[in-house]
Amino acid sequence: MKIDAIKNGIVIDHIDAGKGRKVYELLGLENLDCTVALFKNLPSKKSGKKDVIKIDADIELNFEVLGYIAPEATVNVICDQVIKQKIRPEPPKYLKNVIKCKNPRCITTVEQGIDQIFKLTENGVYRCIYCENSVNK
Amino acid sequence: MKNLLSITDFSVAEIDELLEVASDISVNGEKYAEKCKNKILATLFFEPSTRTRLSFESAMLSLGGKTLGFSDANSSSSSKGESVSDTIRVVSCYSDIIAMRHPKEGAPLVASMSSTVPIINAGDGGHNHPTQTLTDLLTIKTEKGKLDDFVIGFCGDLKFGRTVHSLIDALAMRKGIKVVLISPEELKVPDYVKTDVMDKHGMEYEETTDLEKALPKLDVLYMTRVQQERFFSEDEYLRLRDSYILTLDKLQNAKKDMSILHPLPRVNEISVDVDKDPRACYFKQVQNGKYVRMALIMKLLGVK
Ligand SMILES: [Zn+2]
Numbered sequence: 427m428k429i430d431a432i433k434n435g436i437v438i439d440h441i442d443a444g445k446g447r448k449v450y451e452l453l454g455l456e457n458l459d460c461t462v463a464l465f466k467n468l469p470s471k472k473s474g475k476k477d478v479i480k481i482d483a484d485i486e487l488n489f490e491v492l493g494y495i496a497p498e499a500t501v502n503v504i505c506d507q508v509i510k511q512k513i514r515p516e517p518p519k520y521l522k523n524v525i526k527c528k529n530p531r532c533i534t535t536v537e538q539g540i541d542q543i544f545k546l547t548e549n550g551v552y553r554c555i556y557c558e559n560s561v562n563k
Numbered sequence: 564m565k566n567l568l569s570i571t572d573f574s575v576a577e578i579d580e581l582l583e584v585a586s587d588i589s590v591n592g593e594k595y596a597e598k599c600k601n602k603i604l605a606t607l608f609f610e611p612s613t614r615t616r617l618s619f620e621s622a623m624l625s626l627g628g629k630t631l632g633f634s635d636a637n638s639s640s641s642s643k644g645e646s647v648s649d650t651i652r653v654v655s656c657y658s659d660i661i662a663m664r665h666p667k668e669g670a671p672l673v674a675s676m677s678s679t680v681p682i683i684n685a686g687d688g689g690h691n692h693p694t695q696t697l698t699d700l701l702t703i704k705t706e707k708g709k710l711d712d713f714v715i716g717f718c719g720d721l722k723f724g725r726t727v728h729s730l731i732d733a734l735a736m737r738k739g740i741k742v743v744l745i746s747p748e749e750l751k752v753p754d755y756v757k758t759d760v761m762d763k764h765g766m767e768y769e770e771t772t773d774l775e776k777a778l779p780k781l782d783v784l785y786m787t788r789v790q791q792e793r794f795f796s797e798d799e800y801l802r803l804r805d806s807y808i809l810t811l812d813k814l815q816n817a818k819k820d821m822s823i824l825h826p827l828p829r830v831n832e833i834s835v836d837v838d839k840d841p842r843a844c845y846f847k848q849v850q851n852g853k854y855v856r857m858a859l860i861m862k863l864l865g866v867k
Contacts, residue, residue: 531667
């Protein structure tokens with residue numbers, strides 16, 4: 427599959443090399459019926475290497491999740507084989523039920539029915555709102 | 564409705580106002596004897612801490628209020644698997660204010676989300692213990708007559724010591740305070756305390772491993788315990804332990820009016836002969852702890 431082979435769909439470009447798989451998982455792309463391709467270590471002028479994901483359908487992407495995991499990415503929306511829109515995802519202020527707190531002493535590990543919420547701090551780190559532990563991406 | 568989950572929930576002005584009331588309680592206690600008549604404080608201790616629970620209960624009784632609660636998770640519904648949210652929803656119906664201690668970090672925030680009455684965090688694991696910080700602040704204010712322009716040394720376990728981190732949080736917002744961080748290499752203050760708190764507020768600080776050398780500079784010395792389980796080997800622990808024990812001998816070079824604080828319980832990090840020294844303030848701290856809890860209960864209940 428090449429970029430120009432997509433008629434209508436989405437290309438998530440310029441993902442930091444090595445992060446593509448994580449992006450694929452967090453966006454829940456394994457649940458899609460359409461063709462999805464994950465390219466690893468493509469040559470990149472900007473950073474040497476990059477990962478790219480192509481989705482062969484015009485789906486609703488979760489930009490909050492993408493802004494959290496790969497704020498460096500560029501999303502190209504393709505319509506009739508031309509790039510109709512270029513979108514840069516923004517890191518969301520809050521991240522709800524996307525990742526889980528890994529601190530074993532956190533209340534979220536035992537309390538039932540609780541939302542997993544992370545807050546973006548001033549220095550760009552996400553912290554669990556309950557125990558304030560930071561997330562290592 | 565206001566809660567106290569972390570010391571940073573209160574502004575400097577709010578803390579000052581609260582300490583003002585606490586100071587007044589310390590001299591005019593009888594004025595407050597009926598302030599919380601007909602009010603009920605629930606003390607929910609999902610983890611035992613007799614000292615802290617008694618302080619809260621004594622505070623409420625001295626305001627003319629009543630208390631109910633449990634003192635460990637075994638005697639509560641949480642041992643049957645009930646969630647924090649459900650427990651709080653129920654207890655909200657029986658009380659006007661809740662003080663809770665829980666072994667899991669962030670449990671009081673969960674509680675505040677389902678509570679219809681104010682929540683006081685009485686300790687959540689290694690995370691926050693804001694009433695200890697208020698106690699420390701009142702003690703410093705009482706001893707020094709001010710909460711700015713002094714040098715405070717923190718000694719011992721600065722890596723895991725939550726009381727140290729939250730007192731630094733509270734002091735960072737004030738002016739002219741210099742911090743001397745005294746600990747073994749293994750137990751230094753975590754980087755985020757430096758970057759997110761001290762650097763951010765332009766707080767002056769230095770790090771050292773030498774308690775004796777640091778002592779003459781200090782106006783306040785905040786001691787904490789160095790626990791054996793924090794070290795890789797027993798040898799290492801034994802080698803370091805004695806350098807962080809405060810003795811009358813070491814105090815010879817300290818200022819005559821230095822105040823020694825400790826969040827208690829103490830094990831051996833302050834030798835017993837220091838207790839007689841007029842600089843020892845750690846038992847006064849216990850008394851202050853009751854006064855700030857009285858002032859806090861009044862504040863959160865909106866009682867003037
Ligand atoms: Zn957490």
